[in-house]
Amino acid sequence: MAQLQTLLTMLQELQEQLGVCNRCGLCQSVCPLFATTGREADVARGKLALLNGLAQNLLQDPQGVLGRLQRCLLCGACAANCPSGVRVTEIFLRARAILAGYLGLSPLQKAIFRGLLAQPRFFHRLLSLGAKCQGFFLKPADELLGSSCARFLSPLLATRHVRPLAARPFHQQVPSFRATAAPGRPTAAFFVGCLVDKFFPEVGQAVLSVLQQHGVGLVVPADQGCCGIPALSAGDLTAFSRLVRHHLRHWQAQPWDYLITACATCTATIKRLWPLFLAEATAAEKTALDRLAAQTMDISQFLVEVVGVAPSREAPAASAVTVTYHDPCHLKKSLGVAAQPRALLQATPGLQLREMAAADECCGCGGSFTLQQYEISKAIGRRKIDHILATGAAVVATGCPACMLQLLDLLSQRRARVQVRHTIELYAAGWGQ
Numbered sequence: 001m002a003q004l005q006t007l008l009t010m011l012q013e014l015q016e017q018l019g020v021c022n023r024c025g026l027c028q029s030v031c032p033l034f035a036t037t038g039r040e041a042d043v044a045r046g047k048l049a050l051l052n053g054l055a056q057n058l059l060q061d062p063q064g065v066l067g068r069l070q071r072c073l074l075c076g077a078c079a080a081n082c083p084s085g086v087r088v089t090e091i092f093l094r095a096r097a098i099l100a101g102y103l104g105l106s107p108l109q110k111a112i113f114r115g116l117l118a119q120p121r122f123f124h125r126l127l128s129l130g131a132k133c134q135g136f137f138l139k140p141a142d143e144l145l146g147s148s149c150a151r152f153l154s155p156l157l158a159t160r161h162v163r164p165l166a167a168r169p170f171h172q173q174v175p176s177f178r179a180t181a182a183p184g185r186p187t188a189a190f191f192v193g194c195l196v197d198k199f200f201p202e203v204g205q206a207v208l209s210v211l212q213q214h215g216v217g218l219v220v221p222a223d224q225g226c227c228g229i230p231a232l233s234a235g236d237l238t239a240f241s242r243l244v245r246h247h248l249r250h251w252q253a254q255p256w257d258y259l260i261t262a263c264a265t266c267t268a269t270i271k272r273l274w275p276l277f278l279a280e281a282t283a284a285e286k287t288a289l290d291r292l293a294a295q296t297m298d299i300s301q302f303l304v305e306v307v308g309v310a311p312s313r314e315a316p317a318a319s320a321v322t323v324t325y326h327d328p329c330h331l332k333k334s335l336g337v338a339a340q341p342r343a344l345l346q347a348t349p350g351l352q353l354r355e356m357a358a359a360d361e362c363c364g365c366g367g368s369f370t371l372q373q374y375e376i377s378k379a380i381g382r383r384k385i386d387h388i389l390a391t392g393a394a395v396v397a398t399g400c401p402a403c404m405l406q407l408l409d410l411l412s413q414r415r416a417r418v419q420v421r422h423t424i425e426l427y428a429a430g431w432g433q
Contacts, residue, residue, distance in 0.1 A: 017094075021048045021192050023088045027078035032362040033071065035288035036379045042071055044078035044088045045111060051095050066099045071373065073380075075231065077330035089334075090276060093232060098279070098336030100235025109285030113231040113239035120246065124171060127198055131165035138164055143181035144419060147412035158374065161412035163199050163405055170201035173218055174208065181217025186306060189219040189268065191247075193263040193297075194226045195401035196342030203401065206428035207299055214307050219256050227266040232277055233368055241279040248288055258306065259296045262424055264331035264400035265367070270296045293398075298331060299424050300341040300399055311346035320352040323426065324393040325405065326384065327360035341399050341423045346428045349397075356387040380409045388418060395419045397426055
């Protein structure tokens with residue numbers, strides 16, 4: 001009965017939000033999925049029209065509604081460009097939660113989200129075992145990009161080129177850490193995130209190196225887990241809420257001024273989605289989440305706005321390496337962070353920034369979208385790769401490890417000689433020096 005009441009409450013809240021949409025269709029012009037498929041049903045306007053009768057559609061064709069909702073990258077382009085201010089991403093996530101509550105999760109989903117993802121220590125151990133065994137299934141594909149492909153035909157990997165799991169994830173390299181701030185400098189806590197931890201620990205090391213070089217106090221809390229966005233995207237509020245509360249419990253007694261991440265998706269999730277979707281949040285939890293959201297920043301934004309890193313006034317040397325920048329959707333569209341990572345690149349010796357066309361177009365990853373809709377994901381990503389190659393850049397930088405995986409996959413398949421790097425990696429290395 002309590003679950004039914006929760007669903008009814010969520011349906012009422014959803015209907016109130018849907019009333020804001022005036023069906024102008026502007027979302028059609030910015031939707032990367034529609035640009036690829038040409039289907040009105042793939043546009044936010046079409047999905048919102050479907051959701052207007054969600055209570056009735058739940059009874060008539062719940063699986064059909066869910067299938068339509070899952071054909072979305074959650075990139076936020078529609079919400080960022082909506083003249084009426086419709087919170088499309090929030091609406092779709094809420095609708096997915098309603099459908100998951102009505103239909104129930106599959107046994108596989110429960111095993112992944114509640115049995116694995118929501119238990120960080122077990123998740124770490126299992127992925128560490130996977131890193132040791134992956135050589136049986138993967139073979140090198142591109143040495144420059146560090147990509148691999150499947151040794152055997154695989155439904156999951158198919159034609160993908162993937163980044164292998166790191167031999168030593170970041171949480172093993174740095175289980176926890178604390179450094180005192182220099183006089184006048186703030187203290188930052190570092191939220192690592194799954195992809196930096198498991199695939200790109202060098203990005204985490206770059207964050208630590210840069211913050212210490214600038215005299216910023218540093219805390220790396222122990223027992224970190226996933227930010228919860230995979231579970232939330234699947235509608236599993238239970239697993240999502242367990243992860244949020246896990247981090248709140250571990251962080252309550254640790255003072256800092258800012259929470260820093262090197263993952264655009266983690267930043268947006270903590271700032272925007274933790275306060276909105278924590279199930280049955282108490283007043284104390286709501287206060288803590290609001291405070292945490294205000295403290296959370298992307299690493300490039302923190303370095304530019306708080307630490308004071310500024311672009312160099314000197315013209316790049318003739319020998320400078322050309323870099324282009326891809327805007328992660330969750331960084332620019334969700335948080336409005338676009339100038340700061342460029343400033344960081346322009347402050348890095350030995351680099352010359354060359355903008356690509358449509359730098360803020362989605363790369364096609366969309367988290368779980370690329371797992372479920374790989375051919376569409378790849379088709380969207382090909383446009384991004386064309387724009388990257390047109391610049392003649394030797395390096396493409398970005399601020400999202402999920403985007404890095406997508407770009408690495410498609411560049412490797414194209415056999416393009418372009419490196420994929422996180423912005424903070426380039427800045428930490430003083431690229432080209």
